[in-house]
Amino acid sequence: MAELNGHHGGGQTRGPLFYIGAAGLVLAMAVETVAVLGRHAGIPLLGALEIIQACILLMASAAMLSATMNNGHATVTLLTTRVSERARQYLRAFANLLSALFFVGLSAGALWLAVESWNDYEQSELLHIPFRPLRIVSLVAAGAIAAVFLRDMWRSLRGRP
Amino acid sequence: MNGALGVVALLALLTLGVPIGVAMGIVGMVGLMLLLGPEPAIIKSGVVLFETITRYELGVLPLFLFMAHLCFAAGASRDFFEAAARMVGHRRGGLAIASVAGCAGFGAISGSSLATAATIGLIGLPEMRKRGYSDALATGSIAAGGTLGSIIPPSGALIVFGILAEQSIGKLFTAAIIPGLSQALFYIVTIVLLCRWRPSIGPATARAPWSERRAALVRISDLGALILLVLGGIAFGWFTPTEAASVGATGALLLCAWRRKLNRASLQEALAQTLRTTGMIYVVIIGALIFAVFMSYTGLADQVADFMDGLPGGQLLAIVIMTVLLLLLGSVLDGLALMLLTTPILLPIVTNLGLSPIWFGIYLVRTMEIGFVHPPIGINLYVIQGIAKDVPLGRIFKGVVPFLAADLLHLSLLIAVPALALALPGWLHQ
Numbered sequence: 001m002a003e004l005n006g007h008h009g010g011g012q013t014r015g016p017l018f019y020i021g022a023a024g025l026v027l028a029m030a031v032e033t034v035a036v037l038g039r040h041a042g043i044p045l046l047g048a049l050e051i052i053q054a055c056i057l058l059m060a061s062a063a064m065l066s067a068t069m070n071n072g073h074a075t076v077t078l079l080t081t082r083v084s085e086r087a088r089q090y091l092r093a094f095a096n097l098l099s100a101l102f103f104v105g106l107s108a109g110a111l112w113l114a115v116e117s118w119n120d121y122e123q124s125e126l127l128h129i130p131f132r133p134l135r136i137v138s139l140v141a142a143g144a145i146a147a148v149f150l151r152d153m154w155r156s157l158r159g160r161p
Numbered sequence: 162m163n164g165a166l167g168v169v170a171l172l173a174l175l176t177l178g179v180p181i182g183v184a185m186g187i188v189g190m191v192g193l194m195l196l197l198g199p200e201p202a203i204i205k206s207g208v209v210l211f212e213t214i215t216r217y218e219l220g221v222l223p224l225f226l227f228m229a230h231l232c233f234a235a236g237a238s239r240d241f242f243e244a245a246a247r248m249v250g251h252r253r254g255g256l257a258i259a260s261v262a263g264c265a266g267f268g269a270i271s272g273s274s275l276a277t278a279a280t281i282g283l284i285g286l287p288e289m290r291k292r293g294y295s296d297a298l299a300t301g302s303i304a305a306g307g308t309l310g311s312i313i314p315p316s317g318a319l320i321v322f323g324i325l326a327e328q329s330i331g332k333l334f335t336a337a338i339i340p341g342l343s344q345a346l347f348y349i350v351t352i353v354l355l356c357r358w359r360p361s362i363g364p365a366t367a368r369a370p371w372s373e374r375r376a377a378l379v380r381i382s383d384l385g386a387l388i389l390l391v392l393g394g395i396a397f398g399w400f401t402p403t404e405a406a407s408v409g410a411t412g413a414l415l416l417c418a419w420r421r422k423l424n425r426a427s428l429q430e431a432l433a434q435t436l437r438t439t440g441m442i443y444v445v446i447i448g449a450l451i452f453a454v455f456m457s458y459t460g461l462a463d464q465v466a467d468f469m470d471g472l473p474g475g476q477l478l479a480i481v482i483m484t485v486l487l488l489l490l491g492s493v494l495d496g497l498a499l500m501l502l503t504t505p506i507l508l509p510i511v512t513n514l515g516l517s518p519i520w521f522g523i524y525l526v527r528t529m530e531i532g533f534v535h536p537p538i539g540i541n542l543y544v545i546q547g548i549a550k551d552v553p554l555g556r557i558f559k560g561v562v563p564f565l566a567a568d569l570l571h572l573s574l575l576i577a578v579p580a581l582a583l584a585l586p587g588w589l590h591q
Contacts, residue, residue: 032407060214067440073180080178109207
């Protein structure tokens, strides 16, 4: 049973991922607030949106990986809470396998796009923030999430939580 | 046919415990592979991934979550309940009314039904039981009141709907204000009627002196100002929703510091909770967007829309069928899954029928909320039982039944009078 703000999937790792995600979130908040104040004061902060987009990418990538590492994804538990422990382990392994395949698919798509656009030197309009590193971050995040799901599948099959 | 098979496959995967976002994404990805071929399917999925995690509008969600966690750290939930309890606690059923009002106040910060029920439940339930309230009224009022968190803006569910349906989040927030407040009013009337019928279930308690009432109101004035700034800013067009979320989060940070509740531990906890929920929601949205692309290629929504068009009862019958379908699905799926599954299919039907997508968003969230309080899912009932462990689930359900009746009445009103949702955005020229 999942709900937007209510899923409690284990403790949050306060490692590098936490600090990357937190930095992205706080920076996005600060830049946007300064931009709003600046706009109302007649001193617009040019390119704020581009900085915020980059911050959101960092925050979202770290948050998705962190949620995966902490088993924090939303699931429907109607069946899984009513079967034996052994069956639950197999269901968990199956869910982890599908999850890994999904993120492998996303990684492949991200890689494809990165390769296609590599020589285009894409960048944002005002601040010329290059897209290459952003694409690499999304690719690495999707790949890492797939790897975590594969690890979890292996653990589920071996009966480890 | 492909679309129907996709829906069946999705329901099967969800039942087997596959994460909601993954189930939607994998069905969408495989479906696109079968319809268009592997290469376009993979490329489309990569595009959805990159566009979603760089999408400026989606920044609204983590920022509002951060604001909510900071306000929670500042003691907002207790202050809202205590202010309402001081004002109406001396009346019959007054503490139950205070719980609903506390839920509405905290809902204007938290954006989540479950978080609202859990936090107000922790404060309101012991208080009501100590004052001799019946378990059924105490638990029922908070389980139902908690659902206000999903509709009163800033609502997480409305943000997700806005992203999926490509509708203005600001307009959705404004449209939700009257339905949210009228829903709270329906609950309050329910409590008044119940206590008039059986006075023993919610005994009157001592009246708080005006000095205490004033002090309680002063304590929530900073929170009230923050909520007014954020919601007023969106409604009057001073900020976009993302800007409002940033200003709100910055305001909450200052409020926490002002109340001397800001320290390293509380900040880290707020950030960690925000990131945990954010990560989960991003995966869900990526999966839902890929599923929506697949659904648009299958033409399922168009076929269902044609079928609905051919029905003799027109718009009204179509809405009745949708409502029954949503309530039935809400019995087996949780709210988030229900919304993500049905939006790509029902939204084209709704627009085809000439109904407003903004109204549909409010109606969908309202229907989804009912699923939070009716078995077998009824997640709020389990949350309340987690707080009051000695109250059997059956008694909690018995307590929520009158509020469910009020919910159905309110939903009927929303269907019969769409202006309930659409009037305010119209008046404000949004």
